[in-house]
Amino acid sequence: MIADTPRQWLATCPRALPPVLAAELEALGATDIREQQAGVSFTGTRAVMYRVCLWSRIATRVLLPVGEGAAGDADALYATLLEIPWPDLLAEGASIAVNFNGTNSEIRNTRFGAQRSKDAILDKYRAAGRAPPRVNPEAPDLHIVVRLHRDHIDVALDMVGESLHRRGYRRAAGDAPLKENLAAALLLRADWPQLAREGAALVDPMCGSATLLLEGAQIAADQAPALGRTRFDFMGWQGHDPEQWSAVHSEARGRAERGLAAGLPEIRGYDADPKVIRRAEENIAAAGLAKWVRVSVKALGEVRKPTHVALPKGLLITNPPYGERIGRKDSLPQLYRHLGELLHREFAGWQAAILAGDREHGRSLGLRSHKQYQLFNGRLPVTLLLLDLEGNRLADGDALVARKDLEIDIPEAEALPELSDGAEMFANRLRKNQRKLASWLKRSGNECYRLYDADIPEYAVAVDRYGDYLHVAEYKAPAQVSEAAAAQRLNDVRQSLPAATGVSADRIVFKQRERQRGKAQYEVRGDEGEMLSVREGEARLLVNLHDYLDTGLFLDHRPLRLRIAAEATGLRFLNLYCYTGSATVHAALAGARETVSVDLSNSYLRWLGQNLAHNGLAETRHHLVRADVMQWLREGDELFDLILLDPPSFSNSRKVPGSFDVQRDHGGLLNLAMQRLAPEGVLYFSNNRRKFRLDGEVSERFAVKDITRSTLDPDFQRNPVPHQCWEMRHKTLQGVADSAKK
Known part of the structure; x- marks a missing residue:
């Protein structure tokens, strides 16, 4: 056995991880440990170095410093390298490669620096009368690392070769894979080794390629991360002792066998994308951990704490999208908010570790x-957030609050303050409407509904309730009504609403609403950007009460959205003119196999992305397409089982030539849409044009049923009806073929 005396070594690692690496090195027997910016120097025997190469979960390389000196120019570089006793360092017959890093005013090219360094090493052998080593840039036995800083170089032998963060199990990765040593650092910071010893579970609800799960499983199994590696560069070092290495490796193999034999805790991962889960399964199989690490397809909103075994505690750890390479930045606050609610609701008593790409996203957790x-x-x-979920209260954000089981209080007449005759009349109608809707609201659980819609002609406003907020849209006063009279009536409305509804004045939003054509109804009216979260059925939807004339949720279409939810399970759903995508969210939550939502507005597609994230739904299965609907229908041939077609009454967007008029153009639009409908599918066609008449040719070509009345809830069952709606199907399979030809 070759004498094993202590030496100075340098272990490199990613930035910000030297403290974690230092603790790891100490546990492996290193001494004189000193942290640097991107590594840790330490003293240890050859056996310590072997253990670091085999066991370190954080290090990328382990270097043996062999020399340093001047390198102000090519000649000085050559002279410094020539002084190093290379024949005493390199194993006989070992091939080499030089990794040169850095430049200065004289050495301006790393390839030139590497070539000059290599010349010095080979010349050292020739000067000693020995055959020089073979140079093999692609697969050398030993890498020589030369680092140039200004006019000085440090020279070291790389004991590792391929970076230690490459464990060998990654067969496939997602769009933004987490490096294995960073994943291990997150687990160590979260105290996973101790939790694993206590039998705690490990869950990653957005597992991607399963890196966190596999690193966690190796830690729990006491498995050295480099155990499966067959080649290290120290095997090309003159000081390598194969017998000692065999003993260190054999010990590690025995520990891993005993660890797996003892069994691992529950380790589970989920992801909304089936392709990602397939890649994760490949990695798990390559790691030999398929018996213990299980993954399955689940959107964030479907994740639940494992319940089939007793799990008093556990660690939920995850690396959500950052919005840099994957994910939509504007959807991420809702994603984090939903994640925070999931932690609070499902994982009370556990620990959590979240790698947040932005401090604001971390705050969106609400924990x-x-x-x-x-x-x-x-x-x-990035920022690693550690959370103790025992008693961690979920904060209610000012702009994003989900409300459940809202109780509606109907003030009695005597509770009203002194009102004018007109204001009292308006208040009495509000109370009457609320009582009329009370039993329906209790049954349905709806917290968003229309309370009043110009029931008294003199008070031409629409009053909608969104949770514990009111949205009041004032219609344009008739020409015969003076501005002064209209202002007085609006003042009556302002005075009456708080007392009649129990909603404080600071939660009542007023807008003047005129009849609009085209895009005017969608234009921005403000820039507060405040989103309110409201519940409809199983969905939580984001509305904006301030910035647009409309709020992002058409309340009259509620029954149609719930109908789509009831029918969407396992189907492909197409949402044309999708607006903010509330119907898409319902279909996705109901288990639609896939959804496609088409709209020309970037603003509303972003809103839809936020709605998806707010419900824990990934865009991997729910595709957002920015396009002119008619052009998109012409250019594709994919079929869908369920289609919602809800076009605007009129549009003359600058983004597309010409204009769209639903009365004039609906026949051609329906023909195109029906070509995308599967033979046994159903299309729902709806629009809000008051005097709309369906073209008779549509009924001749397709099986058409007017379902308008069944798509109106009690809060909209008044005349005139707010929209018209039809159910459409293909009459026969031959009809499908005829439709496609036309």
Whole structure:
């Protein structure tokens, strides 16, 4: 056995991880540990170095420093390299490659620096009368690392070769894979080794390629991360002792066998994308951990704490999208908010570790973190948030509040303040409408509904309730009504609403609403950007009461959305002129196999993305398409089982030539849409044009049923009806073929 004396070593690692690496090195027997910016120097014997190469979950390389000196120019570089006793360092017959890093005013090219360094090493052998080593840039036995900083170089032998973060199990990765050593660092910071010893479960609700799960499983199994590696660069080092290495490796193999034999805790991962889960399964199989690590397709909103075994505690750890390479930035606050609600609702008593790409996203969780660590995922700055979910209260954000089981109080007449005759008349009608809707509201659980719609002609406003907010849209006063009279009536409305509904004045939003054509109804009216979360059926939808004339949720279409939810399970759903995508959210939550939502507005597609994220739904299965609907229908041939077609009454967008008029153009639009309907599918056609008449040719070509009345809830069952709606199917399979030809 070759004498094993202590030496100085350098273990490199990603930025911000030297403290984690230092603790790991100490546990492996290293001494004189000193943290650097991107690594840790330490003293240890050859056996310690072997253990670091085999067991370190954080290090990327282990280097043996062999020399340093001047390198102000090519000649000085050559002279410094020539002084190093290379024949005493390199194993006989070992091939080499030089990794040169850095430049200065004289050495301006790393390839030139590597070539000059290589010349010095080979010349050292020739000067000693020995055959020089073979140079093999692609697969050398030993890498020589030369680092140039200004006019000085440090020279080291790489004991590792391929970076230690490559464990060998990754067969496939997602769009933004988490490096294995960063994943291990997150687990160590979250105290997973101790939790695993206590039998705690490990869950990743957005597992991607399963890196966190596999690193967690290896830790729980006491398995050295480099155990499966067959080649290290130290095997090309003159000081390598194969017998000692065999003993260190054999010990690690025995520990892993005993760890797996003892069994692992529950380790589960989920992802909404089936393709991602297939990649994760490949990685798990490659790691030999398929018996213990299980993954399945589930959107974030469907994730639940494992219940088939007794799990008093566990760690939920995940790396959500950052919005840099994957994910929509504007959807991420809702995604994090939904994640926070999931943690609070399903994982009480557990620990959580969330790698947030932005501090604001972390705050969107709504939960208090007891520790934060600033890290880097590649070059991206990220923050690890550690949360104790025992008694961690979910904060109600000012702009994003989900409300359930809202109780409606109907003030009695005597509770009203002194009102004018007109204001009292208006207040009495509000109370009457509320009582009339009360039993329906109790049965349905709806918290968003129309309370009043110009029931008294003199008070031409629409009053909609959104949770504990009111949205009041004032219609344009008739020409015979003076501005002063209209202002007085609006003042009566303002005075009456708080007392008659129990909603405080600061939660009542007023807008003047005129009859609009085309895009005017969608234009921005403000820039507050405040989103309110409201519940409809199983969906939570984001509405904006301030910035647009409409709020992002057409209340009269509620029954149709719920009908789609009831029919969408396992189907492909197409939402044309999707607006903010509330129907898409319903279909997705109901288990639609896939959804496609088409709209020309970037603003509303972003809103839809936020709605999906707010419900824990991934865009991997729910596709957002920015396009002119008619052009998109002409250019494709995919079929859908369920289609919602709800076009505007009129549109003359600058983004497309010409204009669209639903009365004039609906025949051609329906023909195109029906070509996309599967033979046994159903299309729902709806529009809000008051005097709309369906073209008779449509009924001749397709099986058409007017379902308008069945798509109106009690809060909209008044004349005139707010919309018209038809159910359409193909009459025969031959009809499908004829439709496609036309």
